[in-house]
Amino acid sequence: MDHIKIxxxxxxxxxxxxxxxxGFCLDTIGDEMIIKKTxxxxxxxxxxxxxxxxxxxxKNVAGVSALAIYNDAKPDFGFDIEIYKNIKPGSGVGSSxxxxxxxVFAINELLGRPYNKTQxxxxxMKGEALASNCExxxxxxxxxxxxxxxxxxxxxxxxxxxxxxxELFAVVIHPQIEIKTSESRAILPKEVSxxxxxxxxxxxxxxxxALHTEDYKLISESLNDVIVEPHRSKLIPYFSDVKxxxxxxxxxxxxxxxxxxSIFSLCKGIDSANxxxxxxxxLYSKTEIAFEMYVSKINTEGIKIL
Amino acid sequence: MDHIKIxxxxxxxxxxxxxxxxGFCLDTIGDEMIIKKTxxxxxxxxxxxxxxxxxxxxKNVAGVSALAIYNDAKPDFGFDIEIYKNIKPGSGVGSSxxxxxxxVFAINELLGRPYNKTQxxxxxMKGEALASNCExxxxxxxxxxxxxxxxxxxxxxxxxxxxxxxELFAVVIHPQIEIKTSESRAILPKEVSxxxxxxxxxxxxxxxxALHTEDYKLISESLNDVIVEPHRSKLIPYFSDVKxxxxxxxxxxxxxxxxxxSIFSLCKGIDSANxxxxxxxxLYSKTEIAFEMYVSKINTEGIKIL
Numbered sequence: 001m002d003h004i005k006i007x008x009x010x011x012x013x014x015x016x017x018x019x020x021x022x023g024f025c026l027d028t029i030g031d032e033m034i035i036k037k038t039x040x041x042x043x044x045x046x047x048x049x050x051x052x053x054x055x056x057x058x059k060n061v062a063g064v065s066a067l068a069i070y071n072d073a074k075p076d077f078g079f080d081i082e083i084y085k086n087i088k089p090g091s092g093v094g095s096s097x098x099x100x101x102x103x104v105f106a107i108n109e110l111l112g113r114p115y116n117k118t119q120x121x122x123x124x125m126k127g128e129a130l131a132s133n134c135e136x137x138x139x140x141x142x143x144x145x146x147x148x149x150x151x152x153x154x155x156x157x158x159x160x161x162x163x164x165x166x167e168l169f170a171v172v173i174h175p176q177i178e179i180k181t182s183e184s185r186a187i188l189p190k191e192v193s194x195x196x197x198x199x200x201x202x203x204x205x206x207x208x209x210a211l212h213t214e215d216y217k218l219i220s221e222s223l224n225d226v227i228v229e230p231h232r233s234k235l236i237p238y239f240s241d242v243k244x245x246x247x248x249x250x251x252x253x254x255x256x257x258x259x260x261x262s263i264f265s266l267c268k269g270i271d272s273a274n275x276x277x278x279x280x281x282x283l284y285s286k287t288e289i290a291f292e293m294y295v296s297k298i299n300t301e302g303i304k305i306l
Numbered sequence: 307m308d309h310i311k312i313x314x315x316x317x318x319x320x321x322x323x324x325x326x327x328x329g330f331c332l333d334t335i336g337d338e339m340i341i342k343k344t345x346x347x348x349x350x351x352x353x354x355x356x357x358x359x360x361x362x363x364x365k366n367v368a369g370v371s372a373l374a375i376y377n378d379a380k381p382d383f384g385f386d387i388e389i390y391k392n393i394k395p396g397s398g399v400g401s402s403x404x405x406x407x408x409x410v411f412a413i414n415e416l417l418g419r420p421y422n423k424t425q426x427x428x429x430x431m432k433g434e435a436l437a438s439n440c441e442x443x444x445x446x447x448x449x450x451x452x453x454x455x456x457x458x459x460x461x462x463x464x465x466x467x468x469x470x471x472x473e474l475f476a477v478v479i480h481p482q483i484e485i486k487t488s489e490s491r492a493i494l495p496k497e498v499s500x501x502x503x504x505x506x507x508x509x510x511x512x513x514x515x516a517l518h519t520e521d522y523k524l525i526s527e528s529l530n531d532v533i534v535e536p537h538r539s540k541l542i543p544y545f546s547d548v549k550x551x552x553x554x555x556x557x558x559x560x561x562x563x564x565x566x567x568s569i570f571s572l573c574k575g576i577d578s579a580n581x582x583x584x585x586x587x588x589l590y591s592k593t594e595i596a597f598e599m600y601v602s603k604i605n606t607e608g609i610k611i612l
Contacts, residue, residue, distance in 0.1 A: 018507065018511065019504060019507075020504045020508075022511070151508065152512040153508070158527070160512050162515060189500065190500055191498065192497065192499075192500050192503055194495065194498050197503040197506065197507075198325060198327060201325075201506055201510040201511075202326075202327040202457065202458050202459070202510075203458070204510050204511045205327060205458075205466070205507075205513075205514045206456060207511075208515050208518075209468060212514075212515070212518040218458075218466070221458070222458070
């Protein structure tokens, strides 16, 4: 195999109660990438379509993560990366993670899979760090592992793959506004009340249990964020209206996707998801803000070879 | 049925990472209670053995919880409670919970089981509140449900019954010192760092996952408390020595049982549990403090009819 074409999916991090640790993988939106072996050693980025991103390898998320795996594997050849970007940077659904995870996944395939998924995540974190100034894995893990994931530890990196109930669908609305990750980090308090923290870890525990038991009612009751959402939702216009509309239309839960501005809802079944999408679309169409929406089954596979 | 004899077990609350929400049920230590129907309406406590506790119903934990279920059910007869107390009050293994849960469990049986376990927990919380000045359920839930439990919400009360891996055993040491619940509450900070809270809920999530998947290694890695133990362990002499000894002897994890002073360890298999018990016993025998120890399989049944 001397080249590979992949689909690298968008992902939803945090999942309401699981700030910085939980995430799940989407199916209908993602980047495409083509990676080719080259005789010349090193990494080059030869093509970027969709969004205006740097070609310079060390300044490109996919490039930096590619360098990380390349420098570790030390093959006697190189790689050429083409990026067909569909996920808008800054949308809150793991745009940089899709790039960072995509290049390391593809290179690992072309190398004959010497690395496991946790190792790939670790390489990809180097690229992710370029985008967000800190190494995190809550979008990378679902992109690479698929389904729901829990980042138990960053150092040493430890990822737990959670089960994904079969009827779970996500609805995502991406209001076309810009929120800087730095801004959405800065708005968070450094300290939280012990009482709120207890509520949050009770919800994380019950959400993990509910995923195992396919208890949709308990999933719904666990999708509750008393720590981050009260702060970050202020940065997202009409967040509470979207949330109320989604819940009224039958969504199991609604929250901020990653650091926003995208808002996700989880629904039981495609019919419910479509109903929730229609209701949110109807609401947001009346605002002054442009938006994109999509419905997706939870992608239990993660990155796919095309 | 006009009378019933029950075993009401000791329980371990918090379970390291799950402060205020997680708990599990022990098997080898607990109170016995005999409850009889009486022609006379109302609740009386006719016998208390083991420890010096008030006979006045409204001042006795078992009496208060019995009154709660009695006043709700309004039967045209009454109940006589005998308490054979084996769990020392203030030991940190749910002594008051065993009393509170025992009387409501027994009365529910004598009434023909009109209430479910969550309702019984709610009644028992009234008795528990007498002991600790606040309504909580992290010891009551494992006593009434058995196995591992997660108190998702206090209001409305919502208890999640978690699975219990078959080879899990607990070792408990009870140093014979007194720690007031009020003191061990007061030592806790009202605010915690967001970073520590994240670590804690990652551990709660991975512990719940590990219980479902019977992943003993992950159970071990999840039994980590960065919020409460650093404070409360100061109140327990030789805590860190006990912990280190237990871990060195093969315990999956060691932490403070409830608000202490008891210290629990979880172990895989009875042989490992016995080895850990011997090592802790050897260590603590060299201190100036008297202690009691026991090994117990996790009790998946909860309160038992004898």
